[in-house]
Amino acid sequence: MKHTNSTQCTAGALTVEQVTVSVGRTILVRDVSFHAAPGEVTVLVGPNGSGKSTLLGGVFGARTFSGEIRLGGRRLTELSRLERVRRIGVLTQEQDAALGTRTREAVELGRTALQGPFGRLSADDDRHVAQAMEKAAVTHLAARDLATLSGGERQRTHLARVLAQHTELIIMDEPTNHLDIGHQRTILRLLTALARDEGRTVVVALHDLTAAAQFGDRVVLLAGGQVQETGRPRQVLTPEVIAAHFDVDAQWIEVAGAQRLIID
Amino acid sequence: MKILRPAAGTPADTQSARTESTGAGRSEAARAVRAPRRHRARDALTAALVIGMLALVVAGFGASGMVGSGERSLIDVLGIAYRRAWGVDYVPDGDLLVAELRLPRGMLAAIIGASLGLVGCVLQAVVRNPLADSSILGGTSGAALGAVGVIALAPGAALSLAIPTGAFAGAGVGFALTILLASARGAASPLKLVLAGMAVSFLLAALTDFVIIAAGDDRKLRSAIFWQLGSVAGAQWGDMLLPVFVLVCGIAYLLVRARRLDTLAFGDHTAHALGTHPGRLRAELITICALIVGVGVAAAGGIGFVSLVIPHAVRLVVGTAHRRLLPAAAATGAAFLTWADVVSRVITPPSEIPLGVITAIIGSTVFAVLMITRMRGTL
Numbered sequence: 001m002k003h004t005n006s007t008q009c010t011a012g013a014l015t016v017e018q019v020t021v022s023v024g025r026t027i028l029v030r031d032v033s034f035h036a037a038p039g040e041v042t043v044l045v046g047p048n049g050s051g052k053s054t055l056l057g058g059v060f061g062a063r064t065f066s067g068e069i070r071l072g073g074r075r076l077t078e079l080s081r082l083e084r085v086r087r088i089g090v091l092t093q094e095q096d097a098a099l100g101t102r103t104r105e106a107v108e109l110g111r112t113a114l115q116g117p118f119g120r121l122s123a124d125d126d127r128h129v130a131q132a133m134e135k136a137a138v139t140h141l142a143a144r145d146l147a148t149l150s151g152g153e154r155q156r157t158h159l160a161r162v163l164a165q166h167t168e169l170i171i172m173d174e175p176t177n178h179l180d181i182g183h184q185r186t187i188l189r190l191l192t193a194l195a196r197d198e199g200r201t202v203v204v205a206l207h208d209l210t211a212a213a214q215f216g217d218r219v220v221l222l223a224g225g226q227v228q229e230t231g232r233p234r235q236v237l238t239p240e241v242i243a244a245h246f247d248v249d250a251q252w253i254e255v256a257g258a259q260r261l262i263i264d
Numbered sequence: 265m266k267i268l269r270p271a272a273g274t275p276a277d278t279q280s281a282r283t284e285s286t287g288a289g290r291s292e293a294a295r296a297v298r299a300p301r302r303h304r305a306r307d308a309l310t311a312a313l314v315i316g317m318l319a320l321v322v323a324g325f326g327a328s329g330m331v332g333s334g335e336r337s338l339i340d341v342l343g344i345a346y347r348r349a350w351g352v353d354y355v356p357d358g359d360l361l362v363a364e365l366r367l368p369r370g371m372l373a374a375i376i377g378a379s380l381g382l383v384g385c386v387l388q389a390v391v392r393n394p395l396a397d398s399s400i401l402g403g404t405s406g407a408a409l410g411a412v413g414v415i416a417l418a419p420g421a422a423l424s425l426a427i428p429t430g431a432f433a434g435a436g437v438g439f440a441l442t443i444l445l446a447s448a449r450g451a452a453s454p455l456k457l458v459l460a461g462m463a464v465s466f467l468l469a470a471l472t473d474f475v476i477i478a479a480g481d482d483r484k485l486r487s488a489i490f491w492q493l494g495s496v497a498g499a500q501w502g503d504m505l506l507p508v509f510v511l512v513c514g515i516a517y518l519l520v521r522a523r524r525l526d527t528l529a530f531g532d533h534t535a536h537a538l539g540t541h542p543g544r545l546r547a548e549l550i551t552i553c554a555l556i557v558g559v560g561v562a563a564a565g566g567i568g569f570v571s572l573v574i575p576h577a578v579r580l581v582v583g584t585a586h587r588r589l590l591p592a593a594a595a596t597g598a599a600f601l602t603w604a605d606v607v608s609r610v611i612t613p614p615s616e617i618p619l620g621v622i623t624a625i626i627g628s629t630v631f632a633v634l635m636i637t638r639m640r641g642t643l
Contacts, residue, residue, distance in 0.1 A: 024450075062536035081539040094531030096392060101529060101584045113527050113538035118587075121303060158530070 011038035011168035011201045012072015012087075014059070019067035021051070021058050028054045029225045031067070036203045036218070038168070041195045043216035044205040045237075047245055051225040052205040053093065053173050059203070060090040060171055071169055071201075082114050089167035091158055091175050097146035103157050104142040107133055110164035132163035135190060137183070151178035159187065170194060172204040176211070184208075188215045209250065213237050213261035221245065237261055310588040313581060317595035321374050324602030328370030329362045331610050336362055364500070372499035372563060373605040373619070374598040375507045377570060379514070379560045381578070381597025383553045384571030385589050386518060389525045390549050391454040391461075397572035398557050401457065401550065402464035406438020407431040407561035409472045412488045416479035427491065428503075428562035435558035438468055443550060451543045453532075494567035494620030496605055503563055510559045514552055515594060521545070522587035529584065567620045569627030570597055576634055600626075 014036040021029040029051040036042035044052045057063035059076065061084060069076045071087060079087070089110070097106070110132070111125040121129070133139045136156045146154060155178045162170060172191070176184040192215055195202045206212045212219055212233065219236040221229040223245050229236040234252065242250040242263075249264035329341035336344075341362060347353070348363040380398055387396040398404060414430035445460035446452035452460075476488050518525070524545055527535040532542040574597045575589065582588040601623065608622045 057533065057536075060533075060537045062533045085537075085539040088537070090534070090537035092531060092533040092537060094534050096529060096531040096534075098389070098392070098529035098584045100579045105583065105585060106530070109523075109526060109530075109538060113523055113540070115523055119523070158534070 011199055012074075013037050014042075014169055014201050014203060015068075015070045016055075016059070017068045017070075019055065019058055019065050019069060021054050021063050021065045027225060029058070029065075029222075032222070032225075032227050034220045034227060034230055036201050038201045039195050039199045040217035041191055041202045041204060041215055042218045042220065043212040043233075044203065044220050044222060045207075045209060045212050046222035046228075050222040052222055054225075055222070056090075056171055056173050056203070056205060060084075060088055085114055085165065085167075087167050088169045088171060089162040089165040091162045091170075091172040093173050093177060094158075095151065095154060095178075097154065101146045102142070103138055103144050103146055103149065104129070104133070106146055106157050107138070107160045107164050110161040128166050129160075129164045132160040132166075135163055136160035137186065152180060152183060155179060156183065156187075167200075169201045169203070172202075174205055174207065176206070176208065184211070191215065209237060209242065209246070209263060210261050213252075233261070234259065306583060306585075306588060310582045310592050313578070313592050314595040317592075317599040320599035321595070321602050324374070324599065324606060325367060325370045327606045328373075328602065329366045331606060332361075332366060333614050334361060341367075368499040368501050368504065369496045369605060370602055371501075371504060372496040372507070373601045375504065375511055376496065376560050376564045376567060377574075377597040377599070377601025377604075378594040379507065379511050379556045379597070380567065380570040380601070381574040381593035381595075382511075382514060382518065382590060383556050383560075384575040384597075385578075385586065385593045386525065386549050386553055387571070388575055389528050389586065390546050390553075391457050392528065393454060393458060394576065395572070396458070397569070398553075398560075399465065399566070399568070399571075401461040401553070402438035402442040402468065403435040403554055403557040404438070404561055404566050405465040405468035405472065406441070407435035407558065408492050408566055409468045409475070410434020410437070411491055411562075411565070412472050412475050415484055415488045415491065416475050416481075431562040431565075432558045434468075435561055436554065438464055439550065439554040439558075443547075452546065457546075490618060491565045492620075493618035494565035494623075495618050496564050496601075497616065499563070507559050507563050510555055511594075514556050515590065517552060518549075518590050519587065521549070522585070522590060525549070525586040526584070565620065567601070567623055569623045569631075570601060573627040573631045573634075574600060577630060580634065 016035070017033050019029060019032045020027060032051075032055055034042070044055070046052055054063060058065040059069055061076070071079070076084070107129050108121060108125070111128060112119060112121060130139070133142065136159045138153065138156050138160050141149060141153055141157065146157060149157065155175070159172075159175060162172070170191075175187050175191070179187065188211055191202050191204060194200045195217070206216075216233050219229075219231065219233050220227060221236055221241065228245065229241055237250070239250050239252075242248060250261060251264075252259050252261055254260075326338055326341055329344065330336050330338060344359050344362045345367060347359065348367070383398045384396070387398065387400055388394055390396070391400065408431075410430035410433050411427050413434070414426045418426050442457065442460045442464045443452060445464065446456040472492075476485055479485065479488075524540050527538040527540045528542060528545065535542045535545075575593050578593045578596050579589060582592045601619070604622045604626060605619055608617045608619050611617055
């Protein structure tokens, strides 16, 4: 790989300890603890309203929480805004875009969000942007108005922005939303590559249990705002657990030498 | 580097992801050269637009000095401006008309135009709504109520100072009510701000009408309506100090915050992820806008459409990045309003049409044309 040295990064582990998030008097996430190691893809699964997005919101600073979240041994609350943006890249489920924003500009924001008005995109920034757009397959859309893109193209643009940030921790909330099956696989493989080849810490919320089983190194099952199970996919996503929380039948079967989770 | 486990089970997957990014290697290099050049092109375009618009503003001052009852040549106007600026004694015959009536109103039009262009950009980003303008958060209708209240209640003599004061106080009350209402239960979201602004605007507009009717004095009624339509007539050099000060400080502050403003476009969570605290930023920005609108409305009344149309028009040329959009919109707004004022004075001599009427006619036409021709497929 051409830029191997610069894309390698020394990532810290994400440690979430007894985190509780509440809005007013409603507790959305209660006493959640889990560990996401560098070089691994940690997948959050759980039924709608189980608190996945809320929990992730706590990690990237959109929600206040009690408890402790550490990245590479440092408390998140101690990080400056600049450090946070340099170390944590986040893909949310939001699809907003200002009228007239070009795709390329949206991606560049991943590098320039904290610059002053006269800050310039350095050659290094530019390389990250180009590389990220290539990986997210949006290079051909560079000059398009974000508002004219399809849902999937826009999702990939936001993904490219996160990749351009080039952070040690990557958080993605439903990254496969709006994507066709081909792009879904591309993104999931990309996440695996980011973890395995570049040693990043990847935390991703997914609804697709089959994908979670296939691409997750570690699975955290949330329900009712609490962690129900955590471990390797085979240990967590058992037919019994899936039936109990999602009310569907599931089974693991062997396909071409690999174990796959099939939902009925 | 920590563990790099052999990619058990998915060697093909990892392999394909790798080839994808390696294949990009060569084209990346080519693009790395192109991207900064494109940035420079847009920066140059922005600079050209700003300089061009400022030239138009200066030309507008000249025209402003020339037209009206008793026309002057450009040479005369330049001579008068020179004498005014360097404190040389006036030539008695008509210098006063140009130096103390026409030039100040051109200047005030430019300042108000710049303010409105700026505020439009910021509020459209704050409430994440392309229909936002300076009146969206209740400030303009508050100012109208304040001014009309003063016109109705105060005796004629005290008006020159009391009207701006009333307008400024009213704008502050309008903004404050909107923000209080929007943040009554939890942080003020863009939608809550827009809804609260509508409620406050309607209430204050109704109260304004009530005051006008209740005052029941024809002369006062006329002056209240005229004020509501907006005008820079009667501007004096002394009126300029506060608007200029607020405008300069506002532009400086907003430019520092330009990239933060960009992050608001993608949603509050994404803004957080990019290091912006959207709630705090909105509060700061609305305060700045309240100041600019309050001072502006106090000086020139409710001039509509500039803050809606100018940002849209300018965005089509320089893009959405606020570091380019803000200065370009300020300069364009200044040029637009300076010339709108000139037009308002020559179109039906000897009487003049309120500036707000001119801006609404030109503005809505421009807006409709933009909508049909340039925003095709993006709405």
